[in-house]
Amino acid sequence: MTGKRPLPHEGPQAHRRDLRIFKGVEAWVFDLDNTLYPHESDLFPQINEQISRYVQKILNLPPDEAMAHQKELYHEFGTTLRGLMTNHAIDPDDYLRFVHDIDYSTLKPDPDLAAAIEALPGRKFIFTNGDRPHAERTAAALGIADHFEDIFDIVSADLVPKPNKVTYERFLAHTGVAPARAAMFEDLAKNLSVPHALGMCTTLILPTGTRDVFQETWDMEGEPYPHVDFVTDELTGFLKAVLGAIS
Template sequence: MTGRKTVPREGRHAHLHDLRTFEGVEAWIFDLDNTLYPAEANLFSQINEQIASYVARLLQLPPDEAMVQQKQYYKTYGTTLRGLMIEHNVDPDDFLAHAHDIDYSSLTPDPELGAAIAALPGRKFIFTNGDRPHAERTAAALGITDHFEDIFDIVAADLMPKPNRETYDMFVKQTGVSPVRAAMFEDLSRNLVVPHGLGMRTVLIVPQNTRDLFSGAWEMEGDAVPHVDFVTDHLPGFLKAVLGAIKAA
């Protein structure tokens, strides 16, 4: 991939500057949207529009007001779904089916990502605030389905979204994963707070060509995000670097 940097950018945490910190990791946990595929695929923007249309239809609001209300639910409850369930008793299955009724054609198989995930030692999981059917369709489009042991979705979490602590506790209980021997990959910094506290290695995925901007801003703020151990804008390249560091160790 000419012109694309694949060397990961580490955080400012002295004890985690070395990628060999991933040695001994036995469970690799990946968020789905904007993590396993790049944000530039615009899949999540489709989901966002579907959610807004659901809110508009349910509350009989014009599109712009529905979008504002949607964001308010998200801010207050963690997900729009949870807000609609609490305030309007919506059927979660109906909501999830509508939200994920999208076009996946922007995704194409990613052999580089698949090979890197397959080479990771241990168990691999998808851990998403979306539902299993959406995760399955996404993984299939990327050609990475067979590399994961299981999908832990919003239904498995009893509709309690990340970043709630209870959600991670349910994941650990259901999978038997040891947090101190696990690594988590996310595109939302707040969703890494609990995993870091549990002892996981944490990696933030940022949009392409923004890694240095993110890292530079954090360094100027004096380590304002200690729960983020590493940041990268190219997941396949990062995983290959991790594998190289593990082998070297």
């Protein structure tokens, strides 16, 4: 590490990675939940609560047991949906409708984010473990829906979630994106491992105000996430910095 304090849009690695690396990017791939909207939004907590309610309903469990089982399935299978399908043979369409039956009114249009995404040169995609209707409603609430060419959702992935390698391969085959000329933005570090191995430039999105804590942990642990090229806790600011670097 150098003694230079990173700029607000920079993360632990950004001091030694030039933002001009994005000059060759022709496809911009964004996760949805906790990436295109802030972690502190109440949207994902609503989804998490709906998932717990679904587990309660399907398995006839009390709330605390349902939450514990939900977490077990998530950690073992990557998504609760995959776990419920594997262990309990649930109907995935019924699950997806139920867990995304939430209030989107708390999300407000983000014109700065919309302008930054629109200004990115090339193609833009949403790549989510959620379903298309949820992604469409979320993007519409944020005012960014018109800036994406397509949404690759969990149904497009044949219900196999990130970070499974086959899911990224399906995304690339479906879109024709060349990974060496693509950048991916995600809020989960584990979901950036395969994209990095495929040649994508990777950016981890952290909760607002946590970048400095993350950086200290990174320093103490000796860079535990080599598959993460950049880290930011402010997506719009980071995209503006990228645009400035590649213009």
